[in-house]
Amino acid sequence: MTDESLLGRVATKLSEPPSYAEPGQKGSILTVAAASFGSKPTTDDVTQPTGFDPEAAALFEAVVESAYLVANADGHFDDTERAAFEQVVVTACQGAVEEGQVHALIEDLADLVQEDGIDKRIEMVARTISKVDHQQEVLRVASLLAQVSGGVSDEERDVLVKLQRAFELDDAALARALSEAEGAFAE
Secondary structure, eight states: HHHHHHHHHHHHHHSSTTTTTTOOOOOHHHHHHHHHHSSSSSSTTTTOOOTOHHHHHHHHHHHHHHHHHHHHHHHHOHHHHHHHHHHHHHTTTTTTSHHHHHHHHHHHHHHHHHHHOOHHHHHHHHHOOOHHHHHHHHHHHHHHHHGTTSSOOOOHHHHHHHHHHTTTTOOOHHHHHHHEEEEEEEO
């Protein structure tokens, strides 16, 4: 599978609801929350636009941050990995967010990880995402994005375990997320 087709496949899977979603659910948590994040004003002196939901925007940021933390698990996130990560997120969001918005978010996340460290950022993500179905979906999204690098490494799996524990989910929740991510590429 070429790099381009792998990235496209990951983006497609990220935009779809998980296999265990309720019937009729349209899109993944990433794409649904992206719609609100994409309408977020870029300056502080602008009135909130109609349809902007700050909680959904915060959820989008936390979902992307969790995947970013997993991608940074080995302490190495070069420009190529970053560009691929950003491309997959933008593509999965189906036009709801612009490249510049995702790039700026990744810049902010890089600063936060450098200042706070991965463990503190995991704690912050866990505080932001309190609904169990959202937590499960965060694990799935992070597992899918880990596939971009050719599979989930031991370091990435360790960060996924930390996320799972911070969410206070059982081991089956992570196993299901990993299985769904691996199954996406077995088709």
